[in-house]
Amino acid sequence: MCGIVGIYLKNKKLEKSLGRFLSGMLKNMSSRGPDSAGFAIYKEEKKYKYKYSICLNKMNFLTFKKQFTKVIKKAKIEQISDHVIIKTNEKPEKILKIINEKLKDISLVGYGKSIEIFKQVGNPEKVVKKFNLEKLEGSHGIGHTRMATESAITTDGSHPYSTGEDECLVHNGSLSNHNNLRRELRKKGSKFNSENDTEVAAGYISNSLKNKNTLKDTLLSGLKDLDGFYTFITGTRKGFAIVRDEIACKPAVIAETNDYVAIASEFQAMAHLPNVNNAKIFEPDPGIVYTWGN
Amino acid sequence: MNLDLKKLKLREVNQKLQNIGSKQNQRSFTVINPEGNHAICAGLKDEIDVTIKGHTGYFCAGMNQNAFVTITGNVGTGVAENMMSGKVHVKGNASQSAGATAHGGLLIIDGDASSRCGISMKGVDIVVKGSVGHMCAFMAQAGNILICGDAGEALGDSIYETEIYVKGKVKSLGADCIEKKLERKHEMVIENLLKNSGIKKFKPSDFKRYGSARKLYNFKIDNLSNY
Numbered sequence: 471m472c473g474i475v476g477i478y479l480k481n482k483k484l485e486k487s488l489g490r491f492l493s494g495m496l497k498n499m500s501s502r503g504p505d506s507a508g509f510a511i512y513k514e515e516k517k518y519k520y521k522y523s524i525c526l527n528k529m530n531f532l533t534f535k536k537q538f539t540k541v542i543k544k545a546k547i548e549q550i551s552d553h554v555i556i557k558t559n560e561k562p563e564k565i566l567k568i569i570n571e572k573l574k575d576i577s578l579v580g581y582g583k584s585i586e587i588f589k590q591v592g593n594p595e596k597v598v599k600k601f602n603l604e605k606l607e608g609s610h611g612i613g614h615t616r617m618a619t620e621s622a623i624t625t626d627g628s629h630p631y632s633t634g635e636d637e638c639l640v641h642n643g644s645l646s647n648h649n650n651l652r653r654e655l656r657k658k659g660s661k662f663n664s665e666n667d668t669e670v671a672a673g674y675i676s677n678s679l680k681n682k683n684t685l686k687d688t689l690l691s692g693l694k695d696l697d698g699f700y701t702f703i704t705g706t707r708k709g710f711a712i713v714r715d716e717i718a719c720k721p722a723v724i725a726e727t728n729d730y731v732a733i734a735s736e737f738q739a740m741a742h743l744p745n746v747n748n749a750k751i752f753e754p755d756p757g758i759v760y761t762w763g764n
Numbered sequence: 765m766n767l768d769l770k771k772l773k774l775r776e777v778n779q780k781l782q783n784i785g786s787k788q789n790q791r792s793f794t795v796i797n798p799e800g801n802h803a804i805c806a807g808l809k810d811e812i813d814v815t816i817k818g819h820t821g822y823f824c825a826g827m828n829q830n831a832f833v834t835i836t837g838n839v840g841t842g843v844a845e846n847m848m849s850g851k852v853h854v855k856g857n858a859s860q861s862a863g864a865t866a867h868g869g870l871l872i873i874d875g876d877a878s879s880r881c882g883i884s885m886k887g888v889d890i891v892v893k894g895s896v897g898h899m900c901a902f903m904a905q906a907g908n909i910l911i912c913g914d915a916g917e918a919l920g921d922s923i924y925e926t927e928i929y930v931k932g933k934v935k936s937l938g939a940d941c942i943e944k945k946l947e948r949k950h951e952m953v954i955e956n957l958l959k960n961s962g963i964k965k966f967k968p969s970d971f972k973r974y975g976s977a978r979k980l981y982n983f984k985i986d987n988l989s990n991y
Contacts, residue, residue, distance in 0.1 A: 718878075737821060737840060
């Protein structure tokens with residue numbers, strides 16, 4: 471099953487409430503995905519060039535901090551539950567190399583100029599509380615509640631998946647050709663950390679964007695290359711996009727007002743949003759890419 | 765009588781509405797704050813009027829018998845699924861599988877219905893004032909469906925004996941669905957549907973009729989290669 475949600479704020483005055491809106495949406499989608507939850511919040515970083523979202527797994531925070539600051543001196547390191555947000559001017563190539571070589575026990579869940587990603591196993595209500603999502607601010611965010619089907623209930627198997635700078639993807643559905651596609655993408659240099667189908671779709675999108683295709687064209691070509699059923703919400707630095715496969719078994723509903731655009735698997739996810747009963751409410755048509763902010 | 769889903773549990777509201785009986789004088793109810801919850805007003809069986817103010821989730825007014833249910837907003841998947849009799853009126857849009865497997869009664873959708881509207885319908889009458897998405901009336905067996913707007917891809921795919929009437933454009937017809945002649949008896953059916961759903965601006969001859977070519981569901985040895 472799984473529940474997916476997204477909210478993009480048109481009115482900047484609401485940015486302080488983004489976390490509150492998104493956490494309500496995730497809580498309301500607990501029934502569709504009680505196994506794990508995750509979310510990405512986009513907030514432009516002004517002081518540093520990059521932000522890195524890290525899941526410590528079983529590593530102790532102080533041990534991590536000690537090891538990390540040995541190699542990177544100038545960084546702001548903040549712990550939130552079992553995640554760490556590192557803000558620094560160091561470029562991704564360098565940080566990725568350090569993590570791959572010296573900090574193999576931790577997982578980098580996302581990085582970019584604006585994105586912060588948090589994900590964990592457990593009931594969505596508990597997960598959003600642990601990460602204190604209600605207090606987070608930002609311009610847009612997407613989230614996922616997971617009912618595991620084709621791979622195990624682990625943090626690695628939780629969404630959102632990020633396979634490129636400021637990119638992330640949440641998915642309701644399942645893909646049938648992900649093993650083959652993973653092999654093909656690995657040959658092209660993509661790296662995958664799990665056996666999960668959505669991670670392959672995220673890698674597919676990153677690979678296409680790297681080749682200078684637009685997000686819209688990327689998702690349209692995905693309709694041909696990704697075999698299965700899905701509703702995708704994909705986040706970028708500036709906004710997000712939604713697409714459903716052409717059979718459209720997987721639900722999605724959009725509510726748009728002058729202040730925001732909200733997307734969710736079911737209307738009940740957004741019943742708490744301001745003025746939602748007067749919003750323009752519609753279902754995205756199958757095989758059509760809808761984008762905001764991109 | 766107002767029933768507030770913010771104060772009462774869904775099960776309390778449904779159980780109350782499912783057990784009105786024939787003797788009680790109070791026969792008109794309003795459900796407020798539906799907030800997209802599922803299965804609101806499922807399984808009603810008495811002659812009562814219920815108005816749901818707002819948007820509902822899945823299976824709203826499912827399995828309905830005798831009751832008249834009006835929803836002022838949009839409905840999620842499977843509104844009036846398996847309805848037996850009575851009337852369900854959606855003032856907004858309907859999500860996929862509206863009226864799925866319904867045996868009887870009347871389902872009116874003022875807005876659009878998305879994919880698979882009337883899937884496997886078994887005798888219900890469905891009126892959609894807007895357009896329908898893909899695979900409308902998929903495997904439909906009996907009843908009538910009247911569409912005032914357009915129909916999406918694969919209309920009436922693998923259809924049995926449902927009559928489909930469309931005023932607008934049909935993107936494509938599904939397997940074994942063909943356009944058929946609109947005869948007087950069909951016009952009378954359309955007239956009735958228009959009247960019962962309060963539509964005055966169209967006349968029966970505005971609609972085209974579609975139905976089964978009857979080549980797929982009757983086994984014929986000549987068609988063996990098609991199966």
